[in-house]
Amino acid sequence: MTAATTTLTPPNPPQTTPTKRMNAFERYLTAWVAVCMAAGVAFGRLAPQFIAWLRGVEFGSGSQINAPIAVLIWLMIVPMMMKIDFSSLAGVTRRPMGLLATLFVNWLVKPFSMALLGWLFFKVLFLPLIGEELAKQYTAGVIILAAAPCTAMVFVWSYLTDGDPAYTLVQVAVNDLIMLVLFAPIVGLLVGVSGLTVPFNVLLLAVAIFIVVPLAVGVLTRTAVIRAKGREWFERTFLPFFQPVAVIALLATLLLIFAFQADNILNNPLHVGLIAVPILIQVYFNSSLTYGLMWLLGVPYQVAAPGALIGASNFFELAVATAIALYGPGSGAALATVVGVLVEVPVMVTVHASDRRDGVGWLAK
Numbered sequence: 592m593t594a595a596t597t598t599l600t601p602p603n604p605p606q607t608t609p610t611k612r613m614n615a616f617e618r619y620l621t622a623w624v625a626v627c628m629a630a631g632v633a634f635g636r637l638a639p640q641f642i643a644w645l646r647g648v649e650f651g652s653g654s655q656i657n658a659p660i661a662v663l664i665w666l667m668i669v670p671m672m673m674k675i676d677f678s679s680l681a682g683v684t685r686r687p688m689g690l691l692a693t694l695f696v697n698w699l700v701k702p703f704s705m706a707l708l709g710w711l712f713f714k715v716l717f718l719p720l721i722g723e724e725l726a727k728q729y730t731a732g733v734i735i736l737a738a739a740p741c742t743a744m745v746f747v748w749s750y751l752t753d754g755d756p757a758y759t760l761v762q763v764a765v766n767d768l769i770m771l772v773l774f775a776p777i778v779g780l781l782v783g784v785s786g787l788t789v790p791f792n793v794l795l796l797a798v799a800i801f802i803v804v805p806l807a808v809g810v811l812t813r814t815a816v817i818r819a820k821g822r823e824w825f826e827r828t829f830l831p832f833f834q835p836v837a838v839i840a841l842l843a844t845l846l847l848i849f850a851f852q853a854d855n856i857l858n859n860p861l862h863v864g865l866i867a868v869p870i871l872i873q874v875y876f877n878s879s880l881t882y883g884l885m886w887l888l889g890v891p892y893q894v895a896a897p898g899a900l901i902g903a904s905n906f907f908e909l910a911v912a913t914a915i916a917l918y919g920p921g922s923g924a925a926l927a928t929v930v931g932v933l934v935e936v937p938v939m940v941t942v943h944a945s946d947r948r949d950g951v952g953w954l955a956k
Contacts, residue, residue, distance in 0.1 A: 624933050627842055631849025632856055642850050646920055656793070656800060656916045660847055664912045665805055666840035670833035672809025677764050689894035692884040693762060696902040697740045698773060701877055705737035706730070706781045708869035714785075717865050725859075725923045729866055730785040732927020735914050737873060738777045740766045741904035754897030762901055767806060770906075774798055778913065787924075790917060797916035801909050841908070848911065848929050851920035866930040874938050878903035907932045 635642050650656045709730035718726055749759040775798045779789045817825045849856065856863065881902035885895035907928060914924040 623842060624845055627845035628849045628856070628933070631846040631851075632853045634846065635850035635853025636857070642853070645847065646851055650800070656797065657920050660844055660912065660915055660920065661800060663840045663844040663847070664801060664908055665808075667837045667844065667908050668801065668805040669809050669812070670830065670837045672767075672806050673813045673830060673833070675763055675767065675809065676760055676813075677810065688888040689758060689885060689890045689898050690761060690765065692881055692888060692890065693898045693902045694765065694769070695884070696877055696881045697766060698769060698777075700880065701740075701873070701902070702734060702738040702777050702781055704876065705869065705873050706734050706785065708872060709733045709785065712865070712869045720865065721859070721862060725862070727786045728918065728923025729862075729927045731782045731787050731918070732910075732914050732922075732924035733866070733869055733873075733931070734781045734785065735778055735917075735924065736870070736905050736907065736910040736928050736931045738774055738781070739906035739909045739913070740770065741901055741906050749897035749901075752896035752900065753893060755893040758894050759897060759901075762898070767802075770909075771798070771802060771806075774802065774909075782917075787918075793916055794913070797913045800916075801912045844908075844911070845929070845932065848915075848920060848925060852926050852929070855921065855923065855926055862926070863930055863933070866927050867934045870931055870934055871938060874903045874935070904935060905931055907935065 645659055646657065648658045650658055650661065713721065713726040713729045721729065749755075775791070775794050779791055779794055783789050813825065816829055820829070878899045882895060882899040885898055890898070910928040910931065911925065914922065914928045918924045
């Protein structure tokens with residue numbers, strides 16, 4: 592369709608369509624994170640010796656990959672990976688402009704713009720408040736967060752915006768495959784430029800442990816169970832069984848991370864708010880950029896709206912795990928990725944509400 596034949600039509604969702612909602616856990620994730628933050632900090636101060644012992648349990652001496660957190664993150668990530676149908680890659684040619692726009696933002700804009708924002712806020716504007724070493728750590732944390740595109744919550748954002756389910760599956764599958772190749776080099780490059788040494792062998796080990804292993808387990812489990820029991824049983828019985836396991840693992844992970852971070856948080860309570868500033872700017876910038884690109888390319892609303900949300904959210908489980916593997920569970924980098932968990936859901940919900948309210952008027956095809 593050429594620009595001359597384009598017809599702009601404002602999105603007018605049918606009044607009879609019921610409002611879609613997240614489940615209670617997803618809707619109140621920020622509240623759950625706040626509870627875990629308080630409980631973890633208290634735990635860290637009340638049982639410091641036990642927490643110190645937990646921090647020292649690693650996969651091999653000097654690996655910095657905390658074993659208890661690694662196990663919990665596997666319990667979170669594997670169920671997510673089981674949801675991905677890689678046969679959906681056959682649909683890449685359907686509405687390719689929407690996919691290209693989100694991939695452009697995810698991999699060529701978001702990590703690099705976050706590196707710039709991290710430098711501006713932590714190494715220039717906030718430097719007198721946080722000091723040089725924490726400035727490097729926080730910058731590394733937000734870069735790691737930005738370099739991990741969203742996986743699990745993609746399905747939630749797509750559902751809330753009446754998104755195209757086939758597009759969502761393609762987006763997740765393609766992003767996860769790209770992540771296998773680009774996550775480590777991008778993190779290594781940008782974090783290295785920010786002034787921190789990146790132990791690349793540890794980064795590659797983190798990618799293997801937190802991407803390759805759960806992806807392989809998820810794909811193999813999905814294939815075996817569907818072959819044995821059928822797709823309907825897999826989706827209606829098998830996957831729902833793991834939902835509470837993943838939720839409990841996420842909350843336990845957050846509790847441990849905040850316990851490991853107890854001294855940092857209590858000594859620097861202002862820092863949590865400071866870290867949130869570039870993350871908030873990044874979310875609104877990327878969602879607006881993706882939304883605008885979709886409009887310029889004539890992408891229909893059902894692809895554009897979830898694409899804008901996908902381009903702005905993050906795979907925070909992977910980001911947290913990587914920051915811990917590289918710099919330890921008590922590092923400023925780990926704290927920065929956890930702040931991303933704290934602010935993401937309420938901010939993304941406001942972006943979703945804006946999409947549904949004013950929509951930019953989407954191209955009728």
